[in-house]
Amino acid sequence: MGIKSMKLTDTEFRQEREKVLAEWPTGKEVDIDEAIEFHKSLPATKNWPRRLRAAKESGETLLVTGMGHSTLEQQIELIRYAQDVGHADLLATSVDSLTRIHNYAGAQRGIDESLKSGQSVLNGFPIVNYGVSGTRKLIQSVDVPVQMRFGASDPRLIEEIAFAGGHSANGADALHSFWNYTGKLSPETVLRNFQYVYRLYGYYEERGVPTSVAIQGLYPSGSAPPSLSMAAALTEVLIAAEQGLKHIALVFHGQGNMVQDVGAARTLVNLGREYLDRFGYKDVETSLEFSLSLPRFPAEPPLAFAMMCLNCLDAWLCRAQVCVFRTTAEGKMICSKEELAESYQCSKTIINLVKDQKVELDSRALGVEAHMAEIETRAILERVLDLGEGDLAIGTLSAIGSGVLDNPFGTNPYVAGKVLGARDSEGAVRYMECGNLPFTDDIIEFHREKIALRAKKLGHDLDYDTIADDISAISAGFFLSHKP
């Protein structure tokens, strides 16, 4: 295919759009110029980037979580309840997994069955089946901005309909989708699909509609130190910016050790600005989106509430504009409107309790975490740039192939999977195996020492069973397993 990180030409974009919109009958409803006018008719308070800019200026941390039910009526009821009872600042649309793999006929059967039974049988909102007109009913039923939240290897039609329907932010990106949502698809195909998506947002931006894209890097699952995700995210940030984006949310995946999370998140924000400026994207605004990203969540509601509180506190300490939290139902199923609203209320209360305080963590410890995240992320990023010889798309593919960009738990056989992290004695995540990451001996030694300290406390070597035990321990509300 010969992919490059270059802005798609108008002709390329137009020709590809014709094919994408022909994929399902509702694609025909998309009229991008009319959609731009629709966006302009909405109040500024319903536009995600505008709302985030206000939050950045006032130092607010806004809250959002994924939510998706099977029919338009159910979804409207759900998001209105979150807004009216949960006092949600921001809302989201989660897409069902049949739609994510383009099984729109299957999604329709899910809709029909849900209408018949009164239950929600899909695991998200089938946005393609409802098309632009249905999506606009959703957007018009609430007063706050709505984000798309999902992962998919080819979301082009979903995004066309979502944005024409009035969404102004997106939570899917290429690498995150590639690592976690693909069986055997090549990274090149996924990256190319997302270049289209980014060009689509760029098209709206160029015509006066601010749109935001959240770029995640990878989901660490408690076994990937922050730099692994940060390097992947910053690589994709530059690829996305090339397509004309002007608002990018840098997603920081916290793993619960607050000093590590805050130190590394600050580095992510600083490096994001530095690299965007260095490559000439000076007019791209960034925001910070924080999410506590664990391999599993407790199923018991009191424990889930506690995890949610930590998530919000951690996000606030990181000075994130957006905190993505998991509802109390995360560990077991798709949540009800009541669970959603009470989760919003709980999260918001935590933020309200701390928002006027000035809390500073130990600056020396923070400095260490920020520094380690910085030198590790730079090492990976610079190697990606070298591999691409000036082109980041080429560099990214080459880096995935050689394990310079890696993921311990990738689903796809193209992923090297040579790297592995584990929690140290304070629950911070360190590299246990560095695989092919281009790290200096000093970096490797730092991580080895941290892991050795935990081993000393445990009284035995840290092994794979320890990592598995840590993952299981989360169900009981612990980050560290204390099993002998």
Place this chain on the structure above:
Amino acid sequence: MVPGGEDKIMDVNQMPKGTVVTGVIGDDVHVIGIRLLEHALERAGFKVVRLGVQVSQEEFVNAAIETKADAILISSLGGHAKVFAAGLKDKCTESGLAGVRLYLGGQLLIRGMGWEDIEKMYKGMGFDRVYPPETKLSKAILDLRTDLQR
């Protein structure tokens, strides 16, 4: 590179302990368990052929033939193991892989059935070893070493 030089445990000149094919069967995409097991197997000296997620029976069999594997290690967390694993032993036997050990682990629990009955059922389907959730990875590796020495 391994912090701490623990990689010395595996001498590079040493013969591999055996070749194993790993993957998640059926419609499942849960990888954490199998990935940790793969890391552990490699460290223990096995050659690991990773097939990833949503692997079909044919893919397991073909990979085992191509790589002359000693064992096939299958993970399943989606709750559909019984459906996707049925008939695998016969396919192996038909393909000349009667001697290849079959291991199964993950979320194999079935509502209303005790673990002993579940284990018996899967062993009846031709699996040599069947593991409940929360099994130590080191136990599976020890079993594998023992089985392959026989």
